[in-house]
Amino acid sequence: MRNIIIFLLILTSQFAAADEFDxxxxxxxxxxSLFDLAKMPNRQxxxxxxxxxxxxxxxxxxxxWQNTNQTSLKIGNVEYLGTNNGEWGGKLEAIIDGExxxxxxxxxxxxxxxxxxxYIIEGLAHLSMASGSISVIEDIxxxxxxxxxxxxxxxxxxxxxxxTRSDYERIIIVGSKSIISLxxxxxxxxxxxxxxxxxxxxxxxIVRHKESYFIGLPHGVAVVPAPWGESSRYCREFPxxxxxxxxxxxxxxxxxxxxxxx
Numbered sequence: 300m301r302n303i304i305i306f307l308l309i310l311t312s313q314f315a316a317a318d319e320f321d322x323x324x325x326x327x328x329x330x331x332s333l334f335d336l337a338k339m340p341n342r343q344x345x346x347x348x349x350x351x352x353x354x355x356x357x358x359x360x361x362x363x364w365q366n367t368n369q370t371s372l373k374i375g376n377v378e379y380l381g382t383n384n385g386e387w388g389g390k391l392e393a394i395i396d397g398e399x400x401x402x403x404x405x406x407x408x409x410x411x412x413x414x415x416x417x418y419i420i421e422g423l424a425h426l427s428m429a430s431g432s433i434s435v436i437e438d439i440x441x442x443x444x445x446x447x448x449x450x451x452x453x454x455x456x457x458x459x460x461x462x463t464r465s466d467y468e469r470i471i472i473v474g475s476k477s478i479i480s481l482x483x484x485x486x487x488x489x490x491x492x493x494x495x496x497x498x499x500x501x502x503x504x505i506v507r508h509k510e511s512y513f514i515g516l517p518h519g520v521a522v523v524p525a526p527w528g529e530s531s532r533y534c535r536e537f538p539x540x541x542x543x544x545x546x547x548x549x550x551x552x553x554x555x556x557x558x559x560x561x
Contacts, residue, residue: 320358320509322522322549329360331519331551336495339550340560343499344517347553350504351515358508360520366503372410372417374439379417381407386425393442403434403445409458411470412439419445424454424475431455431474433485448485453477457514459505463525473502473514478523491523495550519552 326332350364368389370381376396382389389406392399405421408431412418417439422431431454434445453474461469461480470481471490476497478490496502496516504515507525514521 320511322511322551325358326520326551331553332557334519334550334552334557334560336548336550338560339495339499341499344556344559345501347518347555348503349515349518349520351506351513351520352504353506353508358506358513360515364503364515370407370410372412374412374417377440377442379410379442381410381419381421383407383421385423389421391419391421391445395442400442402436402442405432408455411458411460413460413468415439417445418448418470420455420458420472422451422454422474424456429454429475431472433481449481449487451479451487452489453479455479456502457505459507459512461507461525463507471505471507471512473505478512480526490526491548495548496521516550518556519550522549522551524548 323333348362348364350361352359352361368383368385370383372379378394380392380394380399383406385406388404390404391402391407391410393402394400403419405419406423407419407421409420410417411420415438417436419434419436420431421434423429431451433448433451435448436443436445451472451474453472453476455472455474457473459471459473461471463469467483472479472481474494476494477492478494480488480490482488496514500516500518502514502516506513510525512523512525514523
């Protein structure tokens with residue numbers, strides 16, 4: 300009996316080790332090294348964009364990224380088209396049988412189809428102003444004026460659907476200076492505020508892999524502990540608190556970034 304227990308413990312530990320993801324090793328393989336966020340310079344970076352994605356269940360990293368001011372979603376014979384022209388504004392339109400109908404004004408960042416509804420995420424970060432909102436069209440097959448659900452405390456940049464939980468899918472928004480979560484009641488919860496990429500780096504992409512969110516940025520990748528999962532090490536303490544058990548936000552950068560900063 301004792302030998303069986305030992306065998307099961309060894310087998311369990313092997314499966315756990317196989318399921319672990321070595322972030323540092325992955326970054327090193329892509330020639331990225333950990334950067335000291337205390338040394339983040341107060342200037343912008345516009346090159347060497349990194350894009351993260353999940354390919355066949357594995358995290359992958361590329362330099363291919365295309366910035367666009369439009370987002371679209373086709374449902375049956377209806378095509379929704381959102382535009383984002385920054386301080387010059389934007390709008391949401393529905394195209395039916397070649398005819399366009401304006402549904403709302405705003406800088407449309409993302410169109411999300413969930414449970415037969417269309418969620419519209421919009422917002423703007425300009426100078427010292429940053430705000431956004433989420434609206435909904437109750438029947439995605441019948442275009443109508445969206446109804447406001449909630450205001451956002453920051454301007455959204457990226458939207459990601461976290462499917463970790465089995466009971467509902469959580470919307471994750473990467474803002475100009477934050478990460479915001481929305482649960483089934485669409486109430487915003489701030490997961491990360493005063494983000495280090497604010498002003499300096501424009502996020503390109505976000506995915507969740509294992510127990511972390513990975514955010515593509517110019518010159519590197521941010522790693523943010525996710526707050527849900529069996530082995531999550533996410534915490535809300537301030538940067539200098541709970542050093543022994545609180546995993547911090549990390550930024551892995553390429554050699555050129557280090558060279559330009561140092």
